Amino acid sequence: MQWTSFGDEYRMSDESVLAFMDLAYAAGLRVTVG
Incomplete structure (x- = not known):
């Protein structure tokens, strides 16, 4: 799990x-x- 670029790339994958x-x-x- 990577939350580094969570704000930049808000993609909800499965x-x-x-x-x-x-x-x-x-x-x-x-x-x-x-």
């Missing part, structure tokens, strides 16, 4: 989408459980 959903899911679990 990989980035899955990574974002994974992070959001983990954050949701942390908020719900903790």
Whole structure:
């Protein structure tokens, strides 16, 4: 995962989408459980 040029090149590839959903899911679990 590379977030270096995230602001310059805002392309949502399948990989980035899955990574974002994974992070959001983990954050949701942390908020719900903790």
